[in-house]
Amino acid sequence: MTLAYPFDDARTSIQSQNLTEVMDRLGVRMTFAKDEEVYAQEEDADLVYRVVSGVVRTTRLLSDGRRQVGDFYQTGDLFGLEVGAQHRYSAEALCDCTIQVVKRSSLKAQADEGELDRAIWEATCRDLERAQDHVLLLGRKTAAEKVATFLMDLASRGEAEAIDLPMGRQDIADYLGLTIETVSRMLTQLQSSKVVEFASCRQFRVRKWEVLERLAA
Amino acid sequence: MTLAYPFDDARTSIQSQNLTEVMDRLGVRMTFAKDEEVYAQEEDADLVYRVVSGVVRTTRLLSDGRRQVGDFYQTGDLFGLEVGAQHRYSAEALCDCTIQVVKRSSLKAQADEGELDRAIWEATCRDLERAQDHVLLLGRKTAAEKVATFLMDLASRGEAEAIDLPMGRQDIADYLGLTIETVSRMLTQLQSSKVVEFASCRQFRVRKWEVLERLAA
DNA sequence: CGATCCTTTGATGGAGTTCAACGCCGGTGG
DNA sequence: CCACCGGCGTTGAACTCCATCAAAGGATCG
Structure with a gap:
């Protein structure tokens, strides 16, 4: 410091x-x-x-x-x-x-x-x-919903099209009460369904807002 | 009203x-x-x-x-x-x-x-x-730990020996991010290990504080 | 004393974890 | 410049904890 x-x-x-x-x-x-x-x-x-x-x-x-x-x-x-x-x-x-x-x-x-x-x-x-x-997210949402909510939250903060993920998978997992593996799987899932698109593992953009919103529950 | x-x-x-x-x-x-x-x-x-x-x-x-x-x-x-x-x-x-x-x-x-x-x-x-x-409880504690934490929290608020549970099992479950069945099972478990003792399903007393504290993680 | 609601208990199933291996990428040093 | 290395992310397979489904036990109310 x-x-x-x-x-x-x-x-x-x-x-x-x-x-x-x-x-x-x-x-x-x-x-x-x-x-x-x-x-x-x-x-x-x-x-x-x-x-x-x-x-x-x-x-x-x-x-x-x-x-x-x-x-x-x-x-x-x-x-x-x-x-x-x-x-x-x-x-x-x-x-x-x-x-x-x-x-x-x-x-x-x-x-x-x-x-x-x-x-x-x-x-x-x-x-x-x-x-x-x-609390609501951790208590009552599924893994898929947690990850979708997380991405939405990030995306709606930044005004840019391309959103940076400043944190690694472990931090995301520990924020969502999941394991890195599960986070990774859910992200892969969201990609293959074309809801979001990852340029690298630290940057993405939302393709289908409506779907993402629905998935976030 | x-x-x-x-x-x-x-x-x-x-x-x-x-x-x-x-x-x-x-x-x-x-x-x-x-x-x-x-x-x-x-x-x-x-x-x-x-x-x-x-x-x-x-x-x-x-x-x-x-x-x-x-x-x-x-x-x-x-x-x-x-x-x-x-x-x-x-x-x-x-x-x-x-x-x-x-x-x-x-x-x-x-x-x-x-x-x-x-x-x-x-x-x-x-x-x-x-x-x-x-958040910590919901994100990172197991069912057993959640229930133990919940009872400890209640017990440490009330000063009396015998603690009343004003809420039903469904409310406890929805507070802890569990189902009523799991809550019930964990309570049963705590009773059979003599950590707590239930007079009725709405009133209990703590028998082994140390153990309860350890279980709460 | 029956009806209803709440709680407990049991059996089964599934979402997510755990364990393990592999791929990718950036850094470092030969 | 490329080979090696270590960290991070992804993927796969097996397992586990908790949810779900089902039914019985207990309490509370008329």
């Missing part, structure tokens, strides 16, 4: 223009290498994080090594809010990442408190909503 | 004494019969709810009828906060319930705003944490 002086953002999401400014002013910019840990499960949680570039995943381990991925955070997303006193999930860089980190306590002390509080509130609500969708 | 004038609470959780007062002053008390709907999935979400007595479950349906239970809310719990503009889960009375309902907008307009905002924030965080635990 390396620190850097807070330079201006190359990209900034529209709604959080001010937020970006304030966080840049108050916080520190850090870079993380692929698979490096941003914070640990059970670490104290006085910090707020914002993805400047790259992708972050949150994960949780069972004692015997089974792993669950909580969510993926992309450029502009706030994370690390899921808090009582301690983090329930650890956060790791999925690929090389730049992340803006701010102390909550220093946020509280600021004049811009309102703006930031609202941003944190909204990010928390988004997390909750996504967690609720995740 | 019936309305009632806001009388004083019989029971009030210690930390939210003021909250109770404020909600009672601003809101309406309603009663719901077993299985009656408190709010619907996709209904607009301008209200905050507090369980005065009884138990509420939140549920979500897939188009073909598969059902996922999001969570159970007991006396004193705030719910209905999981919001963008619309509810993602519907809420139903598990048994006959009394529920205090307050308009968010009227909360915002109040002087006690701070107190209430904090309570709403904390309830939302609790929801998020529980959802995250739920």
